[in-house]
Amino acid sequence: APTGVGKTISTLYPALKELGAEKAENIFYLTAKTITRTVAEDTIKLLKKQGLFLSAVTITAKEKICIQEEMQCNPESCERAKGHFDRINEALYALLTAECEISRENILLFAEKYKVCPYELSFEAAVWADCIICDYNYVFDPNAHLKRFFADGGNNHYLFLVDEAHNLVERGREMYSASLYKEDVLEVKRIVKGKDKKLTRSLESMNKAFLELKRECENYQILDSVSVLALKAMNLLTEMERYLEEQREQGRQDGTEEEILPLFFGLRSFLNIHDLLDKNYVIYSEMQSDGRFMVKLFCVNPAENLQKCLEQGNSTIFFSATLLPIQYYKSLLSVVQDDYAVYAESTFPETNRSVLLAEGISTKYTSRGEEMYSRIAEYIGKTIDSKTGNYMAFFPSYRLMEAVYEKFLELGKKSEVLLQSQYMDEEEREEFLKKFEKEQGGTLVAFCVMGGIFSEGIDLTQDRLIGAMIVGTGIPQVCNEREILKQYFGAEGFDYAYLYPGMNKVLQSAGRVIRTEKDKGVILLMDERFQSPHYRRMFPREWSDCRRCNRAADRILEKRSHLIRKMCPGNRADRMQEGMRLILSPDSSSNGLLFHRMEATQKFLRCLGKRELLIVCDDQRTLRHLFVHIQGEDTVRFFGDTVIRNKCNSESDACKVDQKIVACQLNLRNKV
Secondary structure, eight states: OOTTSOHHHHHHHHHHHHHHTTSOSEEEEEESSHHHHHHHHHHHHHHHHTTOOOOEEEOOOHHHHOOSSSOOOSTTTOTTTTTHHHHHHHHHHHHHHSSSOBOHHHHHHHHHHHTOOHHHHHHHHHHTOSEEEEETHHHHOTTTSOHHHHTTSOOSOEEEEEETGGGHHHHHHHHTOEEEEHHHHHHHHHHHTTTOHHHHHHHHHHHHHHHHHHHTOSSEEEESOOHHHHHHHHHHHHHHHHHHHHHHHTTOOOSOHHHHHHHHHHHHHHHHHHTTOSTTEEEEEEEOTTSOEEEEEEESOOHHHHHHHHTTSSEEEEEOSOOOSHHHHHHHHOSOTTOOOOOOOOOSOGGGEEEEEESSOOOSTTTOSHHHHHHHHHHHHHHHHHSSSEEEEEESSHHHHHHHHHHHHHTTOSEEEEEOOTTOOHHHHHHHHHHHHSOOSSEEEEEEETTSTTSSSOOOOGGGOOEEEEESOOOOOOOHHHHHHHHHTGGGHHIIIIIHHHHHHHHHHHTTSOOSTTOOEEEEEEOGGGGSHHHHTTSOGGGTTOEEEOHHHHHHHHHHHHHHHHHSOTHHHHHHHHHOOOOOOSOGGGTTOSSSSHHHHHHHHHHTTTSOEEEOOSOHHHHHHHHHTOOSSOEEEEEESOOOOTTOOSHHHHHHHHHHOEEEEEEHHHHO
16 A cells, blocks of 8 residues: 555554454554664553553564663673562563653563563563554564563464555565574684583584585575485584583683674574475575675575464465565465455545656666766756655665765755765654754755665654655665575566665665655656666556656756746736646657647647646657647747757757747647
8 A cells, every 4th residue: 555545553553453352462553674663662652542551562672672881681791680580570560551652662661670681671571561563573583582472372363454565575485594604613612712621622623514515505596495404514513512601610711602602502593494495495505795604594495484484373474665576576475376365546636746757877786977967966856846845865776875975065056955874873764854844934855865774664754755766776785685585586586686676775765755644746767768668567556647757858947947037028928837848758759749649749738728738849740749639729939940859868959959949829720
């Protein structure tokens, strides 16, 4: 469903009714990003104001809610961990009986009062909650799922609401994949050498298994099996477990524990995933650019693993504004062929949104350069000049964004400019978004990255955002993993590996503009590939009226006012300015006809009524086709004998065209 039409309330409300009818025990509202969870929290608050009685808990990631500067969960390093279980019941009782929301703020408050871990307190509270709002991994990740709910296979009375479900494909691949690095084994060997002979020998054996695979790998190599490596990993895990236990029992903790634990957990994850290997996996080794050697168990299709988790509930709803094409997501999120799919039409007026395709722009690597960066900056400048307000420009990478940003600053626009940083913390993100909340006397334009924190899950309604400029198709960079996906999916390989993930980022970024029925704005797509049928078929239905624009047209429009005032002085020129329309040839192959269907042309011209019309066309024959469809005594002021081509991209070309313009009066009925 399009952004802003009410997907959250439309899924949450019927789930709450099922909960009230005792057809479900818990609702799990699953999200991919922290910023998206606030939408669910706000919706529940809204329903509570209408009389809903519901206990809801939001689980925040440990690293984000931990009070320690350095997260160390042991009694020696954390005062809250020491005696935690002696105080947790009292803290939980106080939280549950208090007349307050079980929000992140209140969890931190009660955790501070009773000196318990806030992360663990949120878990304990979740057991007593009706609705749990949390990240995907608390349900799907085999290393992080909520054992309190799913340890025994679930009770089949859970409802799963998966928000922004398009993210679950890549997240699923991450959760059900595992990798090991040869260099990590050598590093642990260096640490324990001379301290434990058995562990050292096991590490050497593991390293030899890596060496055999490394000798056969130049860039990356698909492997049939890693059973030998898995056996070595199993032996190493046993030795590491013994070593760590002895260290604790003998009180010989010398700080090496923290250094070797990452490999310990990596081995455990690798072995757990190794047990899941099937036709949905590709095993490969890779020499990475930094010189590290990796072996990876890559889950290319997470559908079957996800399905095992979904079977622990009785119903699941995946929802997003960008589940297109639907068959792509159905094949990667579920193994059930007859899953029900709904495409909700937009309820917003089409006139509130304008979708434009910029001509003369390419973000392909072969086309990038100073000239192309300047063109993109010029398009952004023209867009924000059209109306004062807040805009966002989205780019496929930080490098391209920063290059265009520099060119944009050179234009000297009187607007406030924001630039998304690569390492923004939560406070900086909030400050960034607050800029859009303030009353702006002028124009604000923010340069952001597609697929980032500002391209989805944020609500900037009404005049807080009136335009989104999408630079590039969002296609991921070519890499070994993408190429493996491409090979695995055969004929649809390119689409599955590159096209669909890229277009998803585009659609998400564009969805920031229209969020309510009162919102009005423009979406400018800047890349020549958007004009090809292969990309256009993935546009949502509400983009069927998209049209092209180019910089040559802008130059002609700038000169139009001067020409009209020269020919029609006084108020008549002002009236003519308001009533005129400019028709340009979209490309030379179309014979100058902007509307490919004559019915559309006729309807457009009839709507103009008795207003005067400026037609700039590159072909006399096409112009006469247009005249045939004009009814009545309309008078057209025709600037004839003018050749306007799409490739008039320089100012000098536009001036030559301007010099050729000759005014003449045509009576259409007589001429036709």
